[in-house]
Amino acid sequence: MRGGNLAGKVALVTGAGRGIGRQIALRLAEEGASIAVHFSGSAAGAAETVDAIVARDGHAVSLQADISKRAEVERLFRAIDETFGRLDIVVNGAGVSGGGQLADLDEAQLEWMLGVNLRGPLYVASEAAKRLGEGGRIINLSSSLGEFPMAGSGIYSATKVAIKSFTESWAKELGRKGVTVNTVIPGATAPGMMDQAPAETRRFFEQASPFGRIGTAEEISAVVAFLASPQASWVSGAHILANGAAST
Secondary structure, three states, X not given: OOOOOOOOOXXXXXXXXXXXXXXXXXXXXXXXXXXXXXXXXXHHHHHHHHHHHHHOOOOEEEEEOOOOOHHHHHHHHHHHHHHHOOOOXXXXXXXXXXXXXXXXXXXXXXXXXXXXXXXXXXXXXXXXXXXXXXXXXXXXXOOHHHHOXXXXXXXXXXXXXXXXXXXXXXXXXXXXXXXXXXXXXXXXXXXXXXOOOXXXXXXXXXXXXXXXXXXXXXXXXXXXXXXXXXXHOOOOXXXXXXXXXXXX
């Protein structure tokens, strides 16, 4: 594990207590990186991620922060500085989902999604930009609902479209420092946000792909691992749609 593509690197994975975030943390650890396992509310989930990495002879610590609040993100990065002394890779994986009819706009839900899905990645990337140097990586996770919005998904889809704009802008700004910035756009995935979906919803997304299934968190983590690797040094400002050619 310690001699992989990412040996000696330190990676922050936000939302790493479960789902896709957890699998990304495990995959980057397998490649040799030490992992800052971020969580917001699930301390138990983050501990499970850390335990799984340590059991495979990796190095990881869990760190809590509400990324919708800038002061907490600043605290998170101070903890990374104190614990690891460096930072090489940032995966903006934390996110929340929700929906509803336009006529029934819920302002609390709006603020919640804008806070975690929009301001959160921005605050994280802002702190990362102060630390990342040559060979640094920022990998933002979006969603196929940003590519194919559905009725009732307007707010969520808009936050995920914004991520692509962030990626393109940051890639131009940070490229001067040798830092790449890219987007991974998962489709319906389990473990992930499909875990709690009704059976009917799951069948809908399975049928949307010519493969007749939804994706796995392992398949998404493989894309992230490539973008984090030295082999992806000339890939920046890109958006990789990982959804099994689904039409929605």
